[in-house]
Amino acid sequence: MSTPITRREFVQTSTSTAAAALTLGAAPAFGQAPAVRTGGVTPVVIASDNGNMYKDGGTKTTVQLAFEMMTSGGKDVLDALVAGVNICELDPEESGVGYGGLPNADGVVQLDSCCMHGPLKRAGGVAAIEGVRAPSLVAKAVLEETDHHLLVGKGAQEFARTMGFRIEDDLNTEKSRRLWLEWKRRVDPEHYLDPKKRDRVGLMAGLSMVQDGLIDPNHFWGTINCDGINAKGEICGVTTTSGMAWKIPGRVGDSPILGAGLYVDNEVGAAGSTGRGEANLYGLNSYLIVEQMRAGKSPKDAGMEALRRIRANTIEKRLLNKSGNPLFNLSFYMFNKKGEFAAVSMYATKFAVCTANGPETRNCEPLLPGDGSE
Numbered sequence: 001m002s003t004p005i006t007r008r009e010f011v012q013t014s015t016s017t018a019a020a021a022l023t024l025g026a027a028p029a030f031g032q033a034p035a036v037r038t039g040g041v042t043p044v045v046i047a048s049d050n051g052n053m054y055k056d057g058g059t060k061t062t063v064q065l066a067f068e069m070m071t072s073g074g075k076d077v078l079d080a081l082v083a084g085v086n087i088c089e090l091d092p093e094e095s096g097v098g099y100g101g102l103p104n105a106d107g108v109v110q111l112d113s114c115c116m117h118g119p120l121k122r123a124g125g126v127a128a129i130e131g132v133r134a135p136s137l138v139a140k141a142v143l144e145e146t147d148h149h150l151l152v153g154k155g156a157q158e159f160a161r162t163m164g165f166r167i168e169d170d171l172n173t174e175k176s177r178r179l180w181l182e183w184k185r186r187v188d189p190e191h192y193l194d195p196k197k198r199d200r201v202g203l204m205a206g207l208s209m210v211q212d213g214l215i216d217p218n219h220f221w222g223t224i225n226c227d228g229i230n231a232k233g234e235i236c237g238v239t240t241t242s243g244m245a246w247k248i249p250g251r252v253g254d255s256p257i258l259g260a261g262l263y264v265d266n267e268v269g270a271a272g273s274t275g276r277g278e279a280n281l282y283g284l285n286s287y288l289i290v291e292q293m294r295a296g297k298s299p300k301d302a303g304m305e306a307l308r309r310i311r312a313n314t315i316e317k318r319l320l321n322k323s324g325n326p327l328f329n330l331s332f333y334m335f336n337k338k339g340e341f342a343a344v345s346m347y348a349t350k351f352a353v354c355t356a357n358g359p360e361t362r363n364c365e366p367l368l369p370g371d372g373s374e
Helices: 007-023 062-070 077-090 135-145 153-162 174-187 195-211 217-221 277-281 285-294 299-313
Strands: 044-048 111-117 122-129 150-152 224-229 235-241 262-265 269-275 330-336 341-345 350-355 358-363
Touching: 044 062, 044 077, 044 330, 044 341, 062 077, 062 224, 062 350, 062 358, 077 111, 077 135, 077 224, 077 235, 111 135, 111 262, 122 135, 122 153, 135 153, 135 235, 150 153, 174 195, 224 262, 224 269, 224 330, 235 262, 235 269, 262 285, 269 277, 269 285, 269 299, 277 299, 285 299, 285 330, 299 330, 299 341, 341 350
Parallel strands: 122 150
Antiparallel strands: 044 224, 044 350, 111 122, 111 235, 224 235, 262 269, 269 330, 330 341, 350 358
């Protein structure tokens, strides 16, 4: 495993590796990837749909870069996955992750991330960290350099500083600040009447911005989850997020919590999530999904079981639509030890995947019809 490096160094390393392989006549195109099956394992990288959307000014998406590094590049699976999600973290147009992520209620960008290394059986995470554009790299440093699993707030930032990460005063972009000011304009007239009304008003103001086309539906809840398995059956995963838009300062959702935003068992498979973190935290559903696969369920069936439990546990009226179903979306991405994968969601949405056939954006399997608004 490597020490934290910058995205520029990642790109340079990937370019050098590709050039060397071409010189040797051994750089395969997609569809001709080397060793795509070993002992029945199909290498795959699966992610939320933003994993095949943003390129941060480059030529490759998250799942594409991660898959290439993991297979033809021969990199450690976790190194490849983190390099992949760095693309989303550093892209200012991705407002649900990293730099330019939608801030909290005070206008401050606070970020969360965790990662798990299946073969090493180690994990690391950070929560409510400020000033670091790529929290997944700090989470990976926690895994590699400490005896801890999770560092939070000021302590996480000081650890990052100690490890040589650049600390910035403000991670807002012009876009994220403009959207925060629009949210404040919509909620301030009622924001402090009483706690119960405030929660509802804040949620509905945010959702109204989604309905008005100001915020991508997936960016309101934020997050990218990315998991991978190589031809040797080595499984790793990473989740990174700016958290729920306009959250109470200090709020931490499911993303940096092992068993919620991510869970990896190298003998079974991996699962991760995006969407409303509080709903996922209540049941630690990524852990549930992996355990369901351990018991013999397919990835899809295991994911659907998690969604059914979340639906049953959502009983607060403020979180229900007119039909009595959850007012929010939540998605899970998972694969088993063979590389068989699936993605499921409460309502229709998409996910990203990369195999030897190249990167694709596909439809998740929804539990419920519609989009949850009615």
